[in-house]
Structures are given as structure tokens and as C-alpha cells.
Amino acid sequence: MDNVLGLLEVQYAEDGESCSEFILNHFPIETNSVLRLGRNTQECVYSVDHPSVSSVHCILWGIRFDPESIPLCYIKDVSLNGTTVNGEELERDVPYLLGNQDLIELPNGVSFKFSSVKSETMSQFLAGLRVQMKWNTWEIVPRIVGSGTFGHVLVAKKKHEQKKSSSATTKKPPSYAVKIINTSKTRMVKEASILEKLDHPNIIKIHQSCVDSVGNIYIFQDLISGGDLFSYLAKGDCLVPISETESLIITYQILLALKFLHSNGIVHRDLKLDNILLHTPEPCTKVVLADFGIAKELSQCTKERMHTVVGTPEYCAPEVGFKADRNVYRSFSRTATLDPENIGYDSKCDIWSLGVITHIMLTGISPFYGDGSEGSIVRSVRSGHLNFSAKQWIPITDSAKSFVRKCLQVSTQQRCNVKEALHQIWIEKHTSQLERIYRKKVLQGSSEPIKVDENMDIFASTKHKLPKSVKLSPEKNPSKRLKLFSNKM
Numbered sequence: 001m002d003n004v005l006g007l008l009e010v011q012y013a014e015d016g017e018s019c020s021e022f023i024l025n026h027f028p029i030e031t032n033s034v035l036r037l038g039r040n041t042q043e044c045v046y047s048v049d050h051p052s053v054s055s056v057h058c059i060l061w062g063i064r065f066d067p068e069s070i071p072l073c074y075i076k077d078v079s080l081n082g083t084t085v086n087g088e089e090l091e092r093d094v095p096y097l098l099g100n101q102d103l104i105e106l107p108n109g110v111s112f113k114f115s116s117v118k119s120e121t122m123s124q125f126l127a128g129l130r131v132q133m134k135w136n137t138w139e140i141v142p143r144i145v146g147s148g149t150f151g152h153v154l155v156a157k158k159k160h161e162q163k164k165s166s167s168a169t170t171k172k173p174p175s176y177a178v179k180i181i182n183t184s185k186t187r188m189v190k191e192a193s194i195l196e197k198l199d200h201p202n203i204i205k206i207h208q209s210c211v212d213s214v215g216n217i218y219i220f221q222d223l224i225s226g227g228d229l230f231s232y233l234a235k236g237d238c239l240v241p242i243s244e245t246e247s248l249i250i251t252y253q254i255l256l257a258l259k260f261l262h263s264n265g266i267v268h269r270d271l272k273l274d275n276i277l278l279h280t281p282e283p284c285t286k287v288v289l290a291d292f293g294i295a296k297e298l299s300q301c302t303k304e305r306m307h308t309v310v311g312t313p314e315y316c317a318p319e320v321g322f323k324a325d326r327n328v329y330r331s332f333s334r335t336a337t338l339d340p341e342n343i344g345y346d347s348k349c350d351i352w353s354l355g356v357i358t359h360i361m362l363t364g365i366s367p368f369y370g371d372g373s374e375g376s377i378v379r380s381v382r383s384g385h386l387n388f389s390a391k392q393w394i395p396i397t398d399s400a401k402s403f404v405r406k407c408l409q410v411s412t413q414q415r416c417n418v419k420e421a422l423h424q425i426w427i428e429k430h431t432s433q434l435e436r437i438y439r440k441k442v443l444q445g446s447s448e449p450i451k452v453d454e455n456m457d458i459f460a461s462t463k464h465k466l467p468k469s470v471k472l473s474p475e476k477n478p479s480k481r482l483k484l485f486s487n488k489m
Helices: 123-129 189-197 229-233 244-263 326-330 348-363 373-382 398-407 418-422 431-443 478-488
Strands: 005-013 027-030 034-038 059-063 074-078 093-098 101-106 111-116 140-147 151-158 175-182 207-209 214-223 276-278 288-291
Touching: 005 059, 005 074, 027 059, 059 276, 059 478, 093 175, 093 214, 111 418, 140 175, 140 214, 189 207, 189 214, 229 276, 229 348, 244 288, 244 348, 244 418, 244 431, 348 398, 348 418
Parallel strands: none
Antiparallel strands: 005 027, 005 111, 034 059, 059 074, 074 093, 101 111, 140 151, 151 175, 175 214, 207 214, 276 288
């Protein structure tokens, strides 16, 4: 039951009864699992046989970054006729953060009450932060949704954004995120100035930054609702690999983001699982890069190299010359000592980090982690040894291994840059399908199913729920799983 973050309880059906297949009137919202409501009996945990209800009408999911963090449950309307929460109509394809006891209504009169399994107590926390809750165009909601490298992230609303729908129902205003950073802890805050000039589908969108009277900086940005890649892969105390196809789709999006950054003279420098955010916790979702607190601009001179030691040791390229104590990094400091022999590094340090991330997605193993100590990591990184004979690599294609190998070359001369990475066989042979998925899921934001052929099998075994285009076997049917769940209650 630890993975249950909320419960959805059926309140009322117009015909007085629900589909006979389902034996429960409440449904669990589980960690990194998408729950669907609608007319389709195969895909939806609760089926509503009514012409005003879409095949899949709305989707819900829950995320939790770690056992100590507050569970977050979201809803997104994907219908033709709309979904309301507490009487306010949701904007189509826009995720909304649910609150305890929220009432969700479908157009035919069926309603559901959402209950959170853990209540939030934010007053003491916010008092300690000394947060300025109201701004000219923004209002901060006392709900925390995560922690970035230098600060906490809360929900924000844009003032005067509420509007009427065509049916005269009040539209629920979209939620945003605000990252609150105590500037006294960082000496300089680069994230806001860098992000304000970036506009790319796979890079988090910043809307405004402000500074309050006590030195906190507020970065108002899009709320990305699917959690981070680390929590998506986490299962208990370990990381679990995802399918090669799902890894490829995520890697492709990261490469496009890095191509944009590097072409604009910006290097991320702290690319890791925690800084890759998902729109929904499911395959084929859009991902965005976040947490640019230590990003650095390069001049137009291609020979300029960076000489500041930053980043997370597990993902750091060997040329970074990492020598800071690991505990300093746990406290989110970026203070470190430069190796005198280090000649600097350029944008290829991001490619190394991507290689580590891809290795983890494919195998569930961090290639250079060792015993977790800084010394062990640095020694492993400098050797650059990759164990492709491990059993976790058995089902992985040679082209995927080759991609990881090219990203994790100790020599920066032999390591590929972002343009070369996009022309690696693993990427290039699937370019047409990757572009099609990208157009539909990222650029258009579609919730429609994606079909992938046998050479790019999105249906490969994975711990995550399959996308809704998949024909489920009886054993995997949501109704069967609900019956199993009820037997365990």
C-alpha cells in the first residue's frame, strides 16, 4: 500500500449503477501509474457508457519523489465535452494538481471524490522560508511540489487568468511552479537569466523572476507534473531499467534540448536523472531539462573552455577534475577545487552525462558508481571501463551499446558532440519514427495513442504501464487488477 498516493471514489452515476465488470467503487492512484476514466472498457478503470463521455475522458496519476516527500496527484482532461473539478472546467490537455476532497465530475453526472493518503501541513514550513505569497501578477499557493538544486518549488497561480468557458462554466486557471531560492546561499543565481532567453519544447519554460526584500529569488515557471526521471525509474532501493525504445525516445528529446543549448553557447553542466522532468509518468511522454542553477554560457569563441568544477560526481565527465567532498554536494553547494592539471572542458561534458543517463535507463545500473564514494567514482570515471558483458546488457542492441560507448569516451577528442550523437546508428535508423512521435507527443501535446512497428517495439517488457494503444491481455486488464487489489484489502 506504500505506492498508493490517493483514492478515487465514485460518488454518483446517473443510471444508478456502474459497469458490472468493476467490483469496487474506489480506485487507487499509485506511484508512476496512469489511471483512466471514460467509455472504453479495456483502457479505463471505470467505464461510463454514455455518448457525452469520450473513450478516454480524463487521466489521473500520482508521483512521489522519495518516501519523505508529499504525494502529488494530478488530473488531465483529454475529452471533447470537458471535465470539471469543484465546479470549474479544466483546460483540455493541461494537468492540474488535485487537492484532498476535490470533486471530479464528468458530463453525464458521474462524479468522483479524490482523497489524498497524506495531508499537507505547510504553514510552519512556509513561515521558516519567509515566502512572499503575493506579487503583482502572481499568487503563491501553499503547496510544495519538490526541491530543486538550490531551493524549494511551490505551486503558483497567475492573477486574472480565470475565464469563462463556452458553457458559461468557470474555467479552472492553470497551475504554475515557483522555485524559491535563498540567494545568500548561492553567491550568484544564474538560472533565471539563462532560462529567460531560452524557448524550446524540451527545456523548462520560465515566465518571470523576482527578488523579495530578504534576498529570495522567485522563478515562476511551467509546472511539470510527471515527476523526474529518477523517481520514474526507482523501485524500492534500486533503479529499474525501462525498454530500449522508451530509453531511445527520452534520449532523443534530451539530445534535441542539448543541441539547442549548445548552439546558443550554453552548457547545462549538471545533467542527471533528477533534472529530467516528465509530463506524465508513462512511455512516449514529453521530457524537459530543468535546474540550470550551475549552467554556464560559453562565448562565441569555440575554443573557450570552462574551468569551474561543478556537477554531481556520478554524472561528471573525467575532464571536469572533480575533487570536492561528496557531502558538500549533498548540501547543494557547488564549491569545489580545480585540478591544476585540468585544461578545462566544453559542451561535451553534457554528452558524457547523457551517456551515464542512457546507461542507467537501459540497464538500471550506473556505470561508474562503484561503492558510492567520491574516490571510487573518480577512479572509475577516469578509467572509462564499461562492462557490456553484464547480464543486463544481453537484450540490448549493439547500436544502443555503441551509442553509450561513444558518449562515454574518456578522451574528449574521441567523444561525440551533440550533432554527432544525433547521427549515431541507434538514433539515425529510427529518425523517421522519432520525428513522428516528437511531432505528436511533444509539439502537438497529443494524448492520442502512438503505434510503433516491430523494429522499434514500444511494447517491450517494462515495469511501467503500457500506452493506451496496446491491446491488453486478460491478465493485464485493469478490471482484473482491481479485483486482485480488492482481494488484498
